[in-house]
Amino acid sequence: MDNRLKSIDRLIRDGHIHIALEQLNQLTDLPGVNKADTYYLMGNVCRKQGDWQGALNNYQEAVNLDAESPAAEARKMIMDILEFYNKDMYNQ
Incomplete structure (x- = not known):
């Protein structure tokens, strides 16, 4: 990741989303x-x-461009979270 993207990553982590x-x-x-x-x-x-x-859409696009992207793991984690939430809804 180049320095510009690293700087943006820091902004995201620090909550400066906009x-x-x-x-x-x-x-x-x-x-x-x-x-x-x-x-x-x-x-x-x-x-x-x-x-x-x-x-999910952005992570998938990143994975389409680079299968080794950290987006693959991030996408998997979101899918796990969403599947967990959906399973809970079925158990109510």
Whole structure:
């Protein structure tokens, strides 16, 4: 992950979601930016906002671009959470 993306990752971790999203949107069309890492970070933004579907979509796009992306594990974790919630609903 290049320094620009690392900086955005720090913003996300520190809770500066809107700033991170703005910076990610600026990077998406620039040449030389790792698109898989960008989609992974977009997924993290969506997850922090509680947008599970958006997170899954961005993580999947990252995995489509790079099967070794950390997005694969992040996507699996969200799916596990959602499956757990759904199972609980069936048991009520």
